[in-house]
Amino acid sequence: MEIPQQSLISVTRVSQALDLLTRLGETATVMAGGTWVMREARERTFISLAEIPDLTDITLDDQVLVVGAMATHQDICNAVIGAPDLAALATAAGKSATPAIRRMATLGGNLCTRDFHSADLAPALLALNAKVTLETSSGRETLSLEDYLNTPVDRPHILHHVTVPRTSRRSAHVRLMQRQAGDYPLAVVSLSAAIHPDGTLHDLRIAVGSVEERARRWHALEALCDDQKMTSDSIRAHAAARASQDFVGRDAVDGQGWYRLRVLPALVAQAVSDISLTAQGA
Amino acid sequence: MVLTLMINGDPVPYHGDPRRSLLEVLRDDLHLTGAKDVCGEGFCGACIVQIDGVPKVSCLLPVGRLAGAEITTIEGVSNSETLTAVQKAFLEYDVVQCGMCFPGMVLSMTHFMAENPSPTRAELKSAMTGNICRCTGYERIIDALLSLGSNGLGPVEEVRP
Amino acid sequence: MTLPYPPNTAVMNLPRRDAKDKLLGRTRYTVDESSHGMLHAAARRSETASGRIVKIDVTPALSMPGVKAIATREDAPGLHGIGIADHPLFAKDVVRYHGEPLAVVAATTLAQARAAAAAILVEIDPIAPILTMAEALAKDAPLIHPDWASYEILREGAARGGNIAWEATVVRGDTDAAFARDDVILVEGTYRVGRQSHVPFEPRAVVAAYEDGRFHIHTSTQVPWTVRHVTAKILGVPEAAVHVTVPAVGGGFGLKFDCSLEPFAAILARKTGRKVSLVNSRREEQMTCLSRENADILIRSAVTPEGDIVGREATVLMDCGAYGGEQVFLTTMTAHTLGGNYRLGSVKIASQAVYTNTPPNGAFRACNGVYNTFALECHTDEICKAIGMDPVAFRRRNVVGDGDIGATGQVFEGDVLGPMLDLAIDTYGPHERAKKGPDGRLYGRATTVGTWFIFVGPSSATVNLNVDGSATLVTSGVEIGSGTMVQSLPQIVAANLGIHPDAVIVKTADTDASGRDLGVGGGRTTVSIGAASQEACAEVRSKLLAVASQMLQTPQDDLVLAQGRVEIRDRPGSGTTIQTVIAQAELEHGPISGSGAFTAPGIPAMPGCAAGHFIDAIDIPVFAVHDCDVAVDPDTGKVEVLAYRVIQDVGRALNPRAIHGQIQGGVTQGIGYALHEEITINAEGAFDQTGFSSYRIPTALDTLPIDYHLYEGAPSCGPLGTKGAGEVPILNVGATIACAVANAIGTPVNALPLTAPRVLGLIDGLSSGVDLAHLSRHWHENTIAFSE
Numbered sequence A: 001m002e003i004p005q006q007s008l009i010s011v012t013r014v015s016q017a018l019d020l021l022t023r024l025g026e027t028a029t030v031m032a033g034g035t036w037v038m039r040e041a042r043e044r045t046f047i048s049l050a051e052i053p054d055l056t057d058i059t060l061d062d063q064v065l066v067v068g069a070m071a072t073h074q075d076i077c078n079a080v081i082g083a084p085d086l087a088a089l090a091t092a093a094g095k096s097a098t099p100a101i102r103r104m105a106t107l108g109g110n111l112c113t114r115d116f117h118s119a120d121l122a123p124a125l126l127a128l129n130a131k132v133t134l135e136t137s138s139g140r141e142t143l144s145l146e147d148y149l150n151t152p153v154d155r156p157h158i159l160h161h162v163t164v165p166r167t168s169r170r171s172a173h174v175r176l177m178q179r180q181a182g183d184y185p186l187a188v189v190s191l192s193a194a195i196h197p198d199g200t201l202h203d204l205r206i207a208v209g210s211v212e213e214r215a216r217r218w219h220a221l222e223a224l225c226d227d228q229k230m231t232s233d234s235i236r237a238h239a240a241a242r243a244s245q246d247f248v249g250r251d252a253v254d255g256q257g258w259y260r261l262r263v264l265p266a267l268v269a270q271a272v273s274d275i276s277l278t279a280q281g282a
Numbered sequence B: 001m002v003l004t005l006m007i008n009g010d011p012v013p014y015h016g017d018p019r020r021s022l023l024e025v026l027r028d029d030l031h032l033t034g035a036k037d038v039c040g041e042g043f044c045g046a047c048i049v050q051i052d053g054v055p056k057v058s059c060l061l062p063v064g065r066l067a068g069a070e071i072t073t074i075e076g077v078s079n080s081e082t083l084t085a086v087q088k089a090f091l092e093y094d095v096v097q098c099g100m101c102f103p104g105m106v107l108s109m110t111h112f113m114a115e116n117p118s119p120t121r122a123e124l125k126s127a128m129t130g131n132i133c134r135c136t137g138y139e140r141i142i143d144a145l146l147s148l149g150s151n152g153l154g155p156v157e158e159v160r161p
Numbered sequence C: 001m002t003l004p005y006p007p008n009t010a011v012m013n014l015p016r017r018d019a020k021d022k023l024l025g026r027t028r029y030t031v032d033e034s035s036h037g038m039l040h041a042a043a044r045r046s047e048t049a050s051g052r053i054v055k056i057d058v059t060p061a062l063s064m065p066g067v068k069a070i071a072t073r074e075d076a077p078g079l080h081g082i083g084i085a086d087h088p089l090f091a092k093d094v095v096r097y098h099g100e101p102l103a104v105v106a107a108t109t110l111a112q113a114r115a116a117a118a119a120i121l122v123e124i125d126p127i128a129p130i131l132t133m134a135e136a137l138a139k140d141a142p143l144i145h146p147d148w149a150s151y152e153i154l155r156e157g158a159a160r161g162g163n164i165a166w167e168a169t170v171v172r173g174d175t176d177a178a179f180a181r182d183d184v185i186l187v188e189g190t191y192r193v194g195r196q197s198h199v200p201f202e203p204r205a206v207v208a209a210y211e212d213g214r215f216h217i218h219t220s221t222q223v224p225w226t227v228r229h230v231t232a233k234i235l236g237v238p239e240a241a242v243h244v245t246v247p248a249v250g251g252g253f254g255l256k257f258d259c260s261l262e263p264f265a266a267i268l269a270r271k272t273g274r275k276v277s278l279v280n281s282r283r284e285e286q287m288t289c290l291s292r293e294n295a296d297i298l299i300r301s302a303v304t305p306e307g308d309i310v311g312r313e314a315t316v317l318m319d320c321g322a323y324g325g326e327q328v329f330l331t332t333m334t335a336h337t338l339g340g341n342y343r344l345g346s347v348k349i350a351s352q353a354v355y356t357n358t359p360p361n362g363a364f365r366a367c368n369g370v371y372n373t374f375a376l377e378c379h380t381d382e383i384c385k386a387i388g389m390d391p392v393a394f395r396r397r398n399v400v401g402d403g404d405i406g407a408t409g410q411v412f413e414g415d416v417l418g419p420m421l422d423l424a425i426d427t428y429g430p431h432e433r434a435k436k437g438p439d440g441r442l443y444g445r446a447t448t449v450g451t452w453f454i455f456v457g458p459s460s461a462t463v464n465l466n467v468d469g470s471a472t473l474v475t476s477g478v479e480i481g482s483g484t485m486v487q488s489l490p491q492i493v494a495a496n497l498g499i500h501p502d503a504v505i506v507k508t509a510d511t512d513a514s515g516r517d518l519g520v521g522g523g524r525t526t527v528s529i530g531a532a533s534q535e536a537c538a539e540v541r542s543k544l545l546a547v548a549s550q551m552l553q554t555p556q557d558d559l560v561l562a563q564g565r566v567e568i569r570d571r572p573g574s575g576t577t578i579q580t581v582i583a584q585a586e587l588e589h590g591p592i593s594g595s596g597a598f599t600a601p602g603i604p605a606m607p608g609c610a611a612g613h614f615i616d617a618i619d620i621p622v623f624a625v626h627d628c629d630v631a632v633d634p635d636t637g638k639v640e641v642l643a644y645r646v647i648q649d650v651g652r653a654l655n656p657r658a659i660h661g662q663i664q665g666g667v668t669q670g671i672g673y674a675l676h677e678e679i680t681i682n683a684e685g686a687f688d689q690t691g692f693s694s695y696r697i698p699t700a701l702d703t704l705p706i707d708y709h710l711y712e713g714a715p716s717c718g719p720l721g722t723k724g725a726g727e728v729p730i731l732n733v734g735a736t737i738a739c740a741v742a743n744a745i746g747t748p749v750n751a752l753p754l755t756a757p758r759v760l761g762l763i764d765g766l767s768s769g770v771d772l773a774h775l776s777r778h779w780h781e782n783t784i785a786f787s788e
């Protein structure tokens, strides 16, 4: 394929995007919603994914949720709102940023912008055990979101879609900002759990965002909660004991590391009580 | 890159770098200065325009992606004879101060009111979080919008507590 | 002066005439100006906070595409300033702050101008910067202005020296004796506040042209006459060679109360012979914002067990940044904002503007007042705790009333604060104990008082009565968003002339058309321009009525102006239209116009009390009582304001709805100041917060409907007894929220903003407090004038 002498190239197939990425290297960047690259990377060649069919598709059935990389926060929120197991995702997609940005920023942009440390969708999808499907020049691969976030994929790739298994679990997403809106979150906790008929939570999956450079699961805390009857107070105590061992708080202009760690136990407790509330409601 | 933009119903040829923001093109090339360049990074909403009827921040929209889209700027939503209901309410409630945020405010809230004809105060406030105003403190703008809702009070003379 | 018309004819909720175009996106602010052939300018700024300039070489930049001219320090050798001329337009031999202009480039496009500005070769030998006032005041600190003693003094009488740009002091009575009494309790408080950025939605911007040997400066400013004066001084041209016009201004809040970008654009316009537009990028606007200054405050009080304040000593350090600027003037205000609320047996106040290698600060809505009120009211609550007295009762006992004297010995007229406090408690109920709610949050309340004043000073106005019965009001007033120019002024003129406010045309500011004026700020427009307009109207009336009196064969005293007609008193329909009288007047004398002027009436202070002050006493005090409820989340430190109430002394409310808008907006800005808006200065001497992503101004979810009561009837020399109402709403917001938070968490608060991490630090007992080791507890040791 001949490389068009243009600074914004709209491709219609994923393979074209990969081809261009390989050839142009550092001088090019993928553009999804544009809300990051328009602020950070204006001198590079934009490879726009907007004209690729199917990438905005979202399918939701009893078994699985599949979200295309180009689905916006708003699209995702509209699709999953009301699904009890996906509440964390609905909150992450529906409450982050601002209404106009939610109509523009995409799932792919949120998960693939490695310089962005406060992504909301990342911890929500970690708590929901999501898998990502990538397209690379050597073909399609599917891996857990956790692996994708932990180990940078350095080869040119396009995140194609994300798959979330449907369950009878409950989930919640708690984000802390200094103002009531308009900030990137300083710390995020997403949590999903199985709820036994007696109302107790089990098999917790806890993900923490914005505290470090990348969202990640809080396995140590999950282990402490394993097979225990967890209340929001008991989990808070565990979280308080573990937070500074398990995380190194990120110092940045919007907030200091100590503060991000200090609030984590309360956010975890909040997530647990949110889940318990929805469980009672359901 | 050469492309045609549809702005307020008129086809407008564009020749230039497709990565430029719609905001720059509107203001600098077309002298449509209603959309304001305030933060340049998506936070304030002063540059909001409607793309196919949906409010988006024009500072983060590259023009190269807008061929074929219907772009409506504040200049295109009304003329002075036919203000929209939202503009009328803002006028009647005397909520404008310096005015810089209002083009974006009008375009955002017109869309929101069309989708949510009877919003609550809390819903209106959430919907307004991407439209920052440094002057007014918002609440009187909300009062004006509440008056439009189907459970609104209708334009009332200000009652002082 | 008795009014020739019933005052209530001037009172109405007149809607703004500029709202429609603003809603339609048609209003053309300075940033919207463009014309064929207009050049765009960009600045090259220092990225070093302190250093010696080795080289500025513009040669490579000059030959870049589109570049038409470059201006540097050679083009503007003079110094300007307030009180002292310490400020060059471009850094001369040294740079003193990160962001200081080194050169400006005019080019065909903005991108070309920016590229060329970046291509200028700059070499600076860095010097370790002094970034805090503590460092600046340290013994043997290097001098930021080694030549301070040789600067031209623009106003005599202040002590200066070292890194202290200006000192204003007040000494009344014997505080030593008061502190030595054996029946008093001594209370000491130390406070620190950060900077606040105005973030006007329209940044500072100007379009300049050089036509027929004169400069035409079209600019976003609050002070057209200051721009005229300073531009002329910097360029070394007669003031008459500078013509300033001002369209609608997209927000000012005090930031535009100084000359800023105008001289740069003027120089480039002269060099190129073309129109030149210079607009700050948002980043530049933030990084060089003439912010509300950071301040360090020490207050010590001697209080009797009954609750009398027999002695008070205070030192207020105001960071002026690299150049004196507004802070030199603002040192004056401490006497009134810190010393004008409570009766004090004896008082000593030192207020100093301190140089640092940081961006210069400026004026911001209720400048100096917001943090002095914060410090004073926190201190007041600490006094109440120390002597075991109810905070409202203590305030009620001590607030200044009729015949009481202020810090500088001026005598206050009328009981205002006392009744306002009573009204607050009657309306909102007595304070309950702070408590923990069922939601786990900590609840608190506070009621505070504040003293502000109207910055009067010279204004002028001309009123032309037109043949169609309309009137044109010509002043240098600027519409910055507060509505004064489109609401209270036409209301005043209309009431005077018996016409509808819509028939009053308000000319936009133009220094070639209108007389001198101090500018729009300090809450002065309605008062000063209003008074001048009223006087202009008096001349118009008397000319009009003289002719009408002949026409109607009725003595002038029996004629009234109403509804566009001249009527014989109590006989509606008996007279004739104003147009008829104007036509007759034209035949006899020519068109009717009048002019009016106003200046500060000059209330006396006690001789010998104040030194280094620009104003010794305040002509129109303005009082405010604020009350709020907060809830604090002990898990996160987040503060929620649950209710906010304002009782504001307005003199007379001409347009209550517009005042409500100012209260709602001003309190919201105050909530930002109190809780969210934080500027931190990094090791490079630059602000960390470079734009909206990090500088947090309140969103719709961060405010609440403000409950308000307009307190009318307090004495004022303003027209119809008005006082400005736009500035004061922000005055006690920081104070009230801080006191309520302290009440809720049971720990004193001594710093703003109360960001969630700071509050959590207080709750956790981690905060080390504000020790102010650089300030002596022996007041005189902090001063230049009184140190032995």
Ligand SMILES: Cc1cc2nc3c(=O)[nH]c(=O)nc-3n(C[C@H](O)[C@H](O)[C@H](O)COP(=O)(O)OP(=O)(O)OC[C@H]3O[C@@H](n4cnc5c(N)ncnc54)[C@H](O)[C@@H]3O)c2cc1C
Binding pocket: A029, A030, A031, A032, A033, A034, A035, A036, A037, A038, A049, A069, A070, A096, A097, A098, A101, A104, A105, A106, A107, A108, A109, A110, A111, A112, A113, A116, A118, A119, A120, A121, A157, A158, A159, A160, A183, A184, A185, B041, B042, B043
């Ligand atoms: C005002 C504002 C507030 C915000 N607040 C929040 C918030 O609170 N929470 C939150 O989570 N986010 C928030 N965001 C969004 C966030 O900062 C990013 O801008 C956004 O996630 C980027 O998405 P995008 O689709 O616009 O990506 P783009 O800007 O188009 O791209 C960003 C990066 O992602 C890569 N990329 C995008 N899609 C793919 C793909 N399919 N495969 C491979 N690589 C890809 C690109 O190469 C590029 O480097 C906010 C944004 C703004 C402007």
Ligand code: FES
Binding pocket: B036, B037, B038, B039, B040, B041, B042, B043, B044, B045, B046, B047, B048, B057, B058, B059, B060
């Ligand atoms: S200028 Fe686009 S959102 Fe602020």
Ligand code: FES
Binding pocket: B096, B097, B098, B099, B100, B101, B102, B132, B133, B134, B135, B136, C201, C250, C251, C481
């Ligand atoms: S009215 Fe000035 S920013 Fe909203």
